[in-house]
Amino acid sequence: MRAYTLSEEEVKSYGKDYNLYSWSVQGKVDPMVVSKAEGIYIYDAKGAKYYDMSSQLVNANIGHGNKKVIEAIKTQAERLAYIAPSYAIDVRSELARRVVEIAPDNMGSVFFTLGGTDANEGAIRIAKLYTKRSKIFSRYRSYHGSTFGSGNLTGEPRRYPSEPGIPGFIKFFDPYIYRAGIDFKSEEEASKYYVDKFREQVIYEGRESVAAVFLETVTGSNGIIIPPKGYLQGIRNVCDEFGILMVCDEVMAGFGRTGEYFACNNWNVKPDIITFAKGITCGYVPLGGILIDKKITAYFKDNVLNTGLTYSAHPISCAAGCATLDVYKEENLLENSKNMGKILGEILESLKDKHKSVGDVRYIGLFSAIELVKDKETREALVPYGMDPEKIMPRILGMLRQKGFLTYSHENMLIVAPPLIIKEDELRAAMKIMDEVLDEVDKMIE
Template sequence: MTETTTHPALYSDPHRTYELDRAHVFHPWSAQADLDPIVITRAAGSYVWDRDDNRLLDFTSQLVYTNLGHQHPRIVQAIQEQAATLCTIAPGYANAARSEAAHLIASHTPGDLDRIFFTNGGADANEHAIRMARLHTGKHKVLSTYRSYHGGTQLAVNVTGDPRRWPNDNGSTGSVHFFGPFLYRSAFNATTEEEERDRALEHLEQVIALEGPSTIAAIILESIPGTAGIMVPPAGYLAGVRELCDRYGIVFIADEVMAGFGRSGRWFAIEHDNVVPDLLTFAKGVNSGYVPLGGVALSDAIYQTFARRAYPGGLTYSGHPLACAAAVATIQAMQEDKIVEHAAFLGEEVFGPALEQLAAKHDWIGDVRGTGVFWAVELVRDRATREPLAPYAGSSPEMAALLTAARRRGLLPFSNFNRIHLVPPLTTTAQEARAGLRILDEALTEVRAQWMPLQ
C-alpha cells in the first residue's frame, strides 16, 4: 500500500524526496529515464541548498521568476495573512487582494493598459491575449518571431519560435513566423544595429503584405526575447513594429512574461523604446512566482470591444487571492526598495562591464548582450565563423562540463544550447553578482584548458 502520511518530518529526508520523484514525478520538457534532478531542500535570498547542504548562488531565478529572491519575508507574510483571511474565492466575486493587485499592476503598465485579466501563468496569458485580438479584429492569423517562446499550451507553443514548438506544431492555428532582429546572427547580412533594425522591419512589412493584412489579427513579440537568447532589439525596432501595426490594423501584443517587472531595468522592457502595445502579457516576476499568477493588461480600445459583449474565456483560479496577495506584496516591496533602479544599476555598473572583461579574456565568448539583470553569454568554437559551442536545439560535452564546473564552485547557472544566461534575482547584491561572475570566469578557464586546449 502506498504511504500517504504527510508528517513534516518526511520533508527533511532528501533521499526520500529523490526516490519518490524518480518513482512518480513526470517532468516537463525532459526524457524521463535520463533525468537526475538536483534536490533543493531550502532557499533564502539569492541562494538555494542541495541535498548535500551545498549552498548555490542562484543565477537562474529558477525559470527567471524569483525577481525578489527566495523566501522574501514580506511576500511570505502576505500569503500567510491572506490564507488566514480568505484562501480562495471564485473569480466572479470581487476580493480585496485581486482588486489591489490589478490597481498596482495598472499603475506601472504603459499608456492606457489599465484593465487586468488574470490568468494562472504566462502561457495562458498569451493564449487569452491572442483570443482577445482575434475577437477584437475579426481576423485570425498571428505573426511571431523565430527564436521566441510564448508558452507550452497548444496555441502558445504554436506561436513559439524555438524548437519546443517542433513536436507540437500541427500548423492549423494561423501561426506565421518571421525573423526578428539579432545582429550577432543576422538573417539580413546587417553590420550595424541600425541596418539590422531597418532590414528587420522591411522583412516584417513584406511578410505582412504576403500574408495579407486583412487576415492578420496580431503580432506578438517578447519585448526582449528571453529563453531564446536575450536579444535586446535595436533602438527603434519596437516603435517600428507599433507603426506597422497601426498602419495595417493589427493588434500589437507585448509578451513581458520574462522581461517584465524590473528584469530589464525598467518596469516593462517595452518602455526602453517608449512604446505602448495594445495588449501586454505578464507572469513570473509579478509576484516572484511564489503562487502561480499571470495576466493580460488591456488597452481601452480592446476593453471597449467587451464592454457590452461577453468575453468568452476564463479560468477557475483567475485572480486567486493567495497569488494576488503575493503580487501586492511584491510590487509594494519593489516600489519601496527601489528594486527596478537597483536592477538597472546592476546592469550598468556590474554585469555590463564585467562581461565585457570576460569576453576580452576568453576567446570562446562570441557575444555578450543584455540589460538590467538579464544577460546572455554566447559561447562559440571559433569567433571568426561564430560556430556555436552547442548546436541549435542541442547541447555538447563542453557545455555540460561548464555547468558542472560552475556548480562545483557554488554557482547555479542557467543554460540554453550554447549560451549561459545570467538572470539572478533583482535583489542580488553587487557583491553577490561579482562573486557569481568570478565563479563563471573560473569555470570558463577550467573547461577551456580541459576541453579546448590551444593548438
C-alpha cells in the first residue's frame, strides 16, 4: 500500500490549488496542515499539539484514533465492503435495532443516510408523504444542511444562496431569551410567549397545510440556544392540536453531547421524527439517519417510502456505528458528558463574571457557547449579525490556535464542545487558554 510522503508545503499548496474549502473565499484560505490526531488532541505537521475543543464539527465525540472503531471498519471492509441498500446484512440490521432501542420509545424504525444534510432532506420528504401537506416550519437561528431542501430549511445566512427557494418553507423565531428584549419573569413565561407566537403563525399559514416543524432540539452552531422549561412540550402540544409532525434535528445534539443519547430526553418530549448523524460514527466514516415514530412506520408498511440513496446503510458505516455505540457504553461517555459538563458550566460562569467581553454563556452537557459582546449593558454583539467586516472572530480564533486551543466560531459565538472522553485536568487546562485569550478580547473592546 502506498504511503503518501508529501512535504508540509506540498500538502498546503496542493490543497489550496485543487481543493475547494467550505464556506470560504478560496483565495484567502490558509489551512493548518494536520499530521495526526489522538484522543482529544490534534497534531500539526511540525508536531505541535492542540486541544480539539469543538470535537472538529461537534462530531468526534469518542475522540480520535479509537482502536475499536478502526478495527470494526477494517474487519467489515475485508468481509463485505459494499452491498446495495435492498439487501439485509448483519451490521445493517443490528445497528438499526440498536438505534431504535436507545431512541424514545415511540420510535419504530430508522432510515440510514450518509449525514445530517440528507437526513433532513429525507425527513422533509417523509413528512410530506405522510401528512399529504406542503408547508414546513423551521427557525431563523438554525442550520439543517446545505443541499437545496435542507438549505431552505436552514434559517441563518447560509440559506441565502438557496434563495429564491422552494415554496412552503416558513421561518419562526427561536426562544432566544438573551436577545428577546423582554424581561421574562421565568423560563415558563418565555416558553408560553414563544409557543403562543408559533401557534399564531401556524394559524396564519393555514393549519391544514403545515406538514412539519423542524427544531434543532438544542440550537447548535447558532449559539447553543437551550429550550426554556416548557418550550418543547408547548411545541409538541401545538403539533398535536393541528396534526403537524414534530421533527427534532439531533445531528449535533445527539449521542451523548448533552448527556443523553438524544437531547429531547432531557425534557421528556417524544418527537415524531428525529434526524441524526455526527455522533453515530464520530466522523470515522459518514453515516446519518432518520428515526420515525411507530405510526409513521406503520403507514409505510402499506405505502411506498419514496426516497433512497445508493449508500444508504453502507456496511462499513454500519459496522462503525455498532462499534461506536459499544464505546459509548463501555467508556461510560454519557455519564462523563454530564459530569464534565457540570465542571465546564462552572468554568464558563466564572469567565462570564470575569470578562466584560462575555455577555452570556450557555451549556448543557459538553455542548456550550460563549457569546461575545461589545457592551454587557446594551448586549451589543461583538460583530454584527451576518457579517464581520474587520475579521474580529478569525483573529480571536487565531489567538486561541496559537496557544493550542482549536475550535470554531459562528456570528459572535465561540463554540466549546470537546470530545466526551475529556478528563477534568484536560478540560481545566484548555479553558485556562480560553481565559487568557478572553483577557485580550476585553482589551479589544476598551
